[in-house]
Amino acid sequence: MTQTLKTKVLIIGAGTGGYVAGIRCGQLGLDTVLVDGGDGLGGTCLNVGCIPSKAIIHAAGKFETVAKAAGDGTLGITASSPAIDLGQTVAWKDGIVRKLNAGVAALLKKAKVKVIKGWATFEDAKTCRVETADGPVTISAEHVILATGSEPVELPFLPFGGDVISSTEALSLDAVPNRLVVVGGGYIGLELGIAYRKLGARVAIVEMADRILPLYDKALTDPVMKWLTDHGVELHLGARAGGFGDGKLSITTKDGEPLQLDADKVLVTVGRRPRTQGWGLENMGVAMAGPFVKVDDRCATSMRNVWAVGDLTGEPMLAHKGSAQGEVVAEIIAGHDKRFDPVTIAAVCFTEPEIVSAGLGPLDVAGRDDVITAVFPLAAIGRALAIEAGEDGGFVRVLASKSDHRLLGVQAVGQHVAELSNSFAQMLEMGAVLEDVAGVIHVHPTLGEAFHEASLRALGHAIHI
Template identity: 90%
Template sequence: MQVLKTKVLIIGAGTGGYVAGIRCGQLGLDTVLVDGGDGLGGTCLNVGCIPSKAIIHAASKFETVAKAAGGGTLGITAAAPAIDLSQTVAWKDGIVRKLNNGVAALLNKSKVKVIRGWATFSDAKTCTVGTDDGDIRITAEHVILATGSEPVELPFLPFGGDVISSTEALSLDAVPERLVVVGGGYIGLELGIAFRKLGARVAIVEMADRILPLYDKALTDPVAKWLERHGVELHLGARAGGFGDGKLSITTRDGEPMQLEADKVLVTVGRRPRTRGWGLENMGLAMDGPFVKVDARCATAMKNVWAVGDLTGEPMLAHKGSAQGEIVAEIIAGRDRVFDPVTIAAVCFTEPEIVSAGLGPQDIEGRDDVIQAVFPLAAIGRALAIEAGDDGGFVRVIANKDDHRLLGVQAVGQHVAEMSNSFAQMLEMGAVLEDVAGVIHVHPTLGEAFHEASLRALGHAIHI
């Protein structure tokens, strides 16, 4: 058996793992990265963030042409569109390959040794990696766990055949005529909306009383209205049952049994940390529920064993894992770093999009020491010029009443995802309403709504 010794061993090549690897290499640390999952870039690059946004983009283009064919839009007419989903998926796969190659080149540039295979730990600093060329035993001074997460499987709807996870949904070779989505969170809605735009008849089954239950109703109402206008069948407060003979059994809010016809059933009821199958039980780590417990330095209970990304808890977002991976690399190199962000902004790429950073209305309920203000996109010229002003979109700011320090920023509307970094930046820098109001925002842009919402909170919005 080949034996390797290294300064840093990273398990998992997702956004947390590969960023940690690159930064370790930049800092001159001898580093081995074991990729035993979805490939370089992990879930996000291969079967999550990137491919889903590619499919969503293609679906929106298809919908635009379909509107032009259905009587014209903006003076534009077109013939009825058709889609070969296999070609769309091939285009998506090309993007993934390009990014895979880019990550590989960056790791190579940083002199990180990449081993493709499944790692199994016998103790906290030793693992055996099964590769196509035989087993490799690796021991390390430092171990960074970045194993990511995996879709939750329902025992009565196991994945296989026509019951699929988001991974299979992104590689279908044809648009299903009837798609039932089990789970009304952001993954299910993003994909359900995309397939509706592509022409599928879509039904969504959600146990909660409304879609996207983690967001406040004002943010989700525009999405619910889009679903209603486009004929998406919503079953709220409902429970899914078994699937067979092309029908999914559900129990409605009223307790009535019902059968939904489906060519595919997409189960998106959440993700869980990938803690099984690689010897976690042999490492002596403390747990926090299903997650590995870490402190503000991403250190586990075992000395010189670190954990980043989805393995460490909510929010399970790629950009959180990347930030943690960078910090851990710098700590190992001797720098004094902690992971203590003011906010980690989240985006739902639904129709319309939703952004949330910092505190929301549900977090300040009952408080009288805060102010909040909303500015509608319907009053923004750029929004009207790109048909983004008539879906109920808005930007909302929440701030302390006494010193006007920003506590939270949310938005819903077309293309608002591109404002998320501005929201996070202002919160991270401790900005007050006057800071946002004092920035000369470019006209015409959607970002002007952030400016106007802040002015409105101060009592003197211009365009409303």
């Protein structure tokens, strides 16, 4: 027998956009039902994306540190040759995920959000049927928030399965592959490829573009490129992948030559696409913007009282964007006058070294003569040198308007610079000018001093260079 529920707000998807929307709806006193379609509370980011990948990256960094201490040693520290039991590492990572899952569940319960586990299929814009372990449930709602997220893109000639894996499987391997080929030189492929290289795998990267991380300017990616070449990562740029069989991946090089790459695992990371199939979107009557659901600055779709947040709404497909949108929608439904209109959404690549970008970069202002650009190297920052973060070509760069010194963008590359991203975004969001950054007394010794010095340099009077 089908159970029937009616609610004020129905949220489809329990990722960072969906569960944050649910918590905020509950805080605002809105009767709310959240449908978790199978990824688990926290969605891709918490379960098979942001959090577990950073855990594996952290473990790989620790392994590399011990490996450096073996033999001749490093910083006066010597150690025996390290070994890795990847199964234990993955179990530790899974423990973190379980802890965070439980935390999200507790927060939703505290907010009095009803969570239903099962796959939803919409019959019309406000009604869906959810197949649960206890039988079907039909839910009708006054407001619907779509937060179905995204999924890895599969290549037709490299379907996922067996030794051809996505980032999801790469985070749960039971052993380090001897030979790993990564198809796709974007941030996901590079983050995981670098981690497995640190863990001892022989890694090759196949990228169609002529350089890695093609969405970032060359100055930001050069330090990452240097790390890859210095650590023996095999790079095939301007190349195309083909089929995989008998432990070999066929590729066509930039020069058009066929080549066979030995591979125990092939990690395909050629992008992600919005999850629009399999849950009845076509029955909802909402307008599309290419592959994404079209929304306005209130995250409203073309159907009244149907909202969409997160990866479903377009680039940038970042967890923190989805969370912010989820809060906005919840407050609009509660009667508040809100808009989703951020000045910037900062992005981080957790490569080696890390990359941060907020606001406009050099590619965005190419040809303009009304922009000041200034760069300050981490090699001139004491804290960077003291933690071995000053020798890899890292820097902080600021872009500002010549006329009023308004900050337009901030970028950085270097070890640990991810932790500067919120400061960059905050200054841009507040409409800061160079003098604002220069006037803030930055703590010494920290990496954040490079942001201060870059701003001083843009004003023509950096102190430490």
